[in-house]
Amino acid sequence: MKHFSLSLLVVACWLLPGLATAQTVTGTVTESGQPIVGATISAGATGTVSDVDGTYELSLRNAGTYTLTVSYIGYGSQTREFTLAAGETVTWNVSLEGGATNLEELVVVGSRTAPRSSTTSPLPVDVFTSDDLTATGQQTFDKALQYRVPSFNTVQTPVNDATSLLDPYEIRNMGPSRTLILVNGKRKNMSALLYTQTSPGRGETGADISAIPTDAIKRVEILRDGASAQYGSDAIAGVMNIVLKDNAEDGSVTLRTGITTEGDGEQFGIALNNGTNIGETGFINYTIDLSKIGQANRPGMVDAAGEAADFGASIEDVRAFLSRYPDARNINASPETTASKFVVNFGSDVSDNTEFYGNAAYVYKKVNSFANYRTPYWRTLADFPYLADFFPDGPNGEYIGYVPTFEGNLNDYHGTVGFLTRKDDWIADVSFTTGGNEQTYTVSNSHNRNSTLNPDGTFKYRENSPITFDPGGTRFTHNVGNIDITRRLSDMVGIAFGAEFRNESFTVIEGDLASYEDGGADSFSGNDPRNSGTFDRYNFGGYADAAFDFTEDFLINATVRLENYSDFGNAFVYKVSSRYKFAEDQVTLRASFSTGFKAPSLHQIYTQKAQYSFVPGSGIQVGGLISNVSREARLLGLPALEPEKSTNFTVGVGLRPNSDLSITLDYYNIKVEDRIILSTEIGSTDAGNTPLDNLLAQNNLSDLSFFVNGLDTRTSGIDFVSSYRGLRFGDRSLVVNLSGNYTLQNERIGAVKNPEIVAGAGQSVANPTQEALFFTSRPKYKAILGIDYDLEKVGFSLNNTLFGPTEFRQQGLATGLYTEFETKVVTDLSIFYRLTEKFTLQFNANNVFNVLPExxxxxxxxxxxxxxxxxxxxxxxxxxxxxxxRYSQMTYDGFHFSQLGTILTLSGSLRF
Structure with a gap:
């Protein structure tokens, strides 16, 4: 696979045609001598962005006269006219000045009025360009952020069924559902997947950011502060705005390949990004990304004594099997993944004061993974004699167990169209957004082992069972309408107001009969029609925002928002932020206070299913997840879900002592009341005669779980971001970036809010395992030290990511013990070489020193x-x-960097 990928890379590059001589404008974009990264340089519909050192190069197709504009969020634009002869190259170095009145640029996250730069804004905002993400060498967008943003974490769980399609991520230890994802400033749809296994993010859902191809991204803006007042539900921890490329002229094709040093996990991908003009004033930019990642397997060596005790098997039989298969034929680590992604971004002036814009994306992803291997002493021929005919997989056709497969298909789409009109100093933005995510599954190489009898006395399943099942899946869609209006009333006052209407739909897709009846497929039960269906709701919200520049240095921004939901009523939230600059803008003090909310998702309200899960000491058990609107919930007296309520406080400082050094330091404190959790597994009582016991017995369940507003929590910490460009070698600077996050407090406030039926049974919806998932299963601290140096032909990037310790208390662990993941440093190296002005080779060695979780x-x-x-x-x-x-390296709660060891990748990119 590796040789084939490299050969294709060379052949493709050789076949691509040469390009005609172009007219070029080059230069740098700075503010007070400080390079500006991601500034837009445009000539009509043709444009580019400035690099990490503020440099840019804009190629123009035809000779002639052009009007060039340089702009960046929060700065006044500069315009200049050039007349270029054929093949001519000119230099234009631009120094931008901050401008609070410039509302014609893209509105950055954090404010509905005038944007600011990262060191002088009233809120902490990180901005990363496409090159920043590509330099990490990571396979997907979410994994790239893991090595760029200290407060961003994601895990890859070893065997978690549908979780293999989409890894949970979060900012500031707040779970995936509390970070709002925007694409070009518009809300992206949530995933259909509800995380229900014992891993970080349990009981939540989030948008599928791994589906967005990195080659389609112009920059990413991450607001590390609560923003429910500006954007509505789900923005308790912050907002991530993904800005798509809008270049109409230039394009690129990138071929990439890679492999782990263990010889598995082969990668191959090709991405094409290109743009073209639409008439004289329009553009369209599109990206196609096709990729294949092979399976990587990192099973543990299984302990014979433990197996014999757990399964009541003969130690001799267990040892005989493990002598041939020390890992018990388990397959876990990284599944085989195939993905195709398509993104388009477009816009055009329809009149002198109105622009039509839009974007759309479609992603298909297929994942092949596996459940735990069913050994012959776990599923024995004595209990299931027909398995000898079902799975004759041994060397001589004998039964040696079987491994159920889990095959997932993911379809994700979103799209926006809108009009932006400027008239009489008013700016009106009207848009419609739609999006959806569907995940369906197939279970193969399994069976339904239930002993239900047909009327003629034969078994309905067992030897008559199919071996391939359709368990169904889930689907989520939304439609969003937005009206946003802004105006600068004077040099001191800017206002904004608007409204949003959103309807959401969540569908549980039923499985085939054999997949769910009487326990269903062994490993993953399908959706029962009684628990399936489509569930809808809508909400309407409005906001008002005002920014007051009392002086050039002192700013106050205030926002209020009112939301009305069809299923639970109203939510009113507000936010106030301020900034004060002094010492000739070298020091900026900033602070914000806000209230927020997160509506219970439709997934949390309506999901009801039987679920297979690993229970320490008991093996794989079948439990029940019941919804809060079900008959069972009424029998147990479970309360309806209410929205979470939050209070956010942030205070920080931005320093720019000189043009080479910038520093931001921010303290945050987030209190969440009535936090929605998926309860721990509630089992039978000692008395054995409660409604809880009856419900378990009637449904043949070992336990049940449900969603509940179970906790009040507080999370506080410190974010630090710095950059230094003062180490110069010749005419180039060695750039040093240091950033970090330290969690000061992440804990429950007060007692767990147990429903009466649970408290009466002497149990709790949040046991130590659950609380460890919420509070200690993310790194206590995380830091990133990056060094970048770019010469004319060659450059390198060296990143060291420090993952602090995490603590966990697995279910069933003896009193007095807990587990701790050790502090580790992962080193990544990226080297690029420009063979020509258009063609660049990039080599990445991720995890150079083969550091593994311990x-x-x-x-x-x-x-x-x-x-x-x-x-x-x-x-x-x-x-x-x-x-x-089986999971000796990472335990079952997940881990925070790859267990695959060193991964080597090579890519070739041709710009045209």
Whole structure:
């Protein structure tokens, strides 16, 4: 695969035609000598952006006279006319000045009125260009952010069924559903996937940002502050705005390939980004990205004694099997993934004061993964004699167990059309956005082992069972209408107001009969028609925003918002932020205070299903997830879900002591009341005669779980971002970037809010395992030290990412013990070489030193100390939480950087 990929790269580049001589404008864009990254340089519909050192190069197709404009969010634009002869190159160096009155540029996240730069804005905002993301060498957009944003974390879980389609991510330890994702400033649809396994993000959903191809991205703006007042629900932790490329002339094609140093996880991909003019004033930019990532397998060596004890098997039989297959034939780590992605961004002037714009994207992703291997002493021929005929997979056609497959198909789309009109100093933006995400599954190489009898006395399933099942899936769609109006009333006052209407639809797609009846397919049960259907709601919201520049240095911004939801009523939130500059703009003090909310998702309200999960000490069990609007919920007296309410406070400082150094330091404090959680598994009571016991017995369930407003929480910490460009070698600067996040507090406030039926059973909806997922399963601290140096022909980027310790308390772990992931540093190296002005080779070595996640038992009491000094007892605890070492490297709660070790990638990019 590797040789084929490299050969195709060389051949494709050789076949691409040469280009005619172009007219070129080059230069740098700065503010007070400080390079500006991501400034837009345009000539009509043709444009480009400035690089990490502020440089740019704009190629123009024809000789003639052009009007060039240089602009950047929060700065006044500059315009100049050039007359270029054929093949001529001119230089235009531009120094921009901050401008609070410039509302004709794209409105950045964090304010509905005038934008500001990162060091002088009243809110902490990070901006990353496409080159920043590409330099990481990561396969997907979400993984690239993992190595660029200290407060951003994502995990890849080893065997978590549908989670293999979409990894959970979050900002500031707040879960994936509390970061709002925008595309060109418009709300992106959520995923149809609800995370229900024991991993970070459990009980939540979020937008599928991994579906967005990096080659389509112009820049990413990340607001690290609550923004419900500006944007509505889901913005408690912050907002991520993905700005798509809008270049009408230039394009590129990139071929990439890669492999792990273990020889698996092969990668191959091709991405084409191109643009063209629409008439004299319009543009269209499109991206096509096709990729294939091979399976990588990192199973643990299974412990025979633990297996024999768990399955009641003969130790001799277990040892005989493990002597041939030490990993028990388990397949876990990274699934095979195939993806095709298409993105288009377009716009055109329809009159002197009105622009029509839009964008659209479609993504298809297919994932092939596996459940835990069913060993012959786990699913025995004595219990299921027909398995010898179903799975004759041994060397001589004998039964040696089987591994159910989990095949997922993901379809994600979104699109926006709108009009932006400027008239009499008013700017009106009217848009319509639609989007959806569908995930459907197939389970193969399995069976329905239920012993239900037909009227003639034969088994309905067992030996009559199919081996391939359609479990159904889920679908989520939304439609959003926005009206946003802004105006600068004077040099001191700017206003904005608007409204949004949104309707959402969540569908549970039923599976075939054999996939769900009487337990369904062994490994993953399908959706019962009784729990399936389509569920809808709508909401209407309005906001008003005002910015007051009392002086050139002192700003106050205030926003209020009112939302009305069809299913739970009203929500009123507000936000106030301020900024004060002094010492000739070298120091900026900033602060904000806001209230926010997060509506319960339709997924959380209506999901009801049987679920297979690993229960330490009990193996794989079938539990029930019941919805809060079900008959079962009424029998148990479960309350309806209410929206979460939050209070955010941020205070920080921005420093720019000279043109080479910039620093921002921000403290944040987020309180969330009535936080929505997916409860722990609630089992039967000692009495055995409660409605809870009856419900479990009637449905043949080991336990049940449900969503509830179960906790009040507080999260606080510090974000630090700095950049230094003062180390110069010749005419080039060595750029040093240091950023970090430190969590000061992430904990529950007050008692767990247990429903009466749970409290009466002496149980809790949030046990230590659940609370560890919420509060300690993310790094305590994380830091990124990056060094970049760009010569004319060659350059390199060296990143060191420090992942701080995480703590976890797995279900079933003995009292007094917990596990801790060790602090690790992952080093990534990127080297690029410009063979010509148009063709660049880039080599990435991710995780150069092959650093792997490691964890250890820790004690928190004398009982824990005793266990640490008892190797046999400690081995038993290790077996308990790793399914007898199947997941010995990462345990079952996930991990924060790749367990695949060193990954090598090579890409070639041709600009045209």
């Amino acid at each position: 964890w250890n038992f820790k004690s928190e009491s004398p009982a824990g100390d005793a266990l640490l000094n008892n190797p046999a007892a400690l081995q038993n605890q290790s077996n308990l939480i790793t399914f007898n070492q």
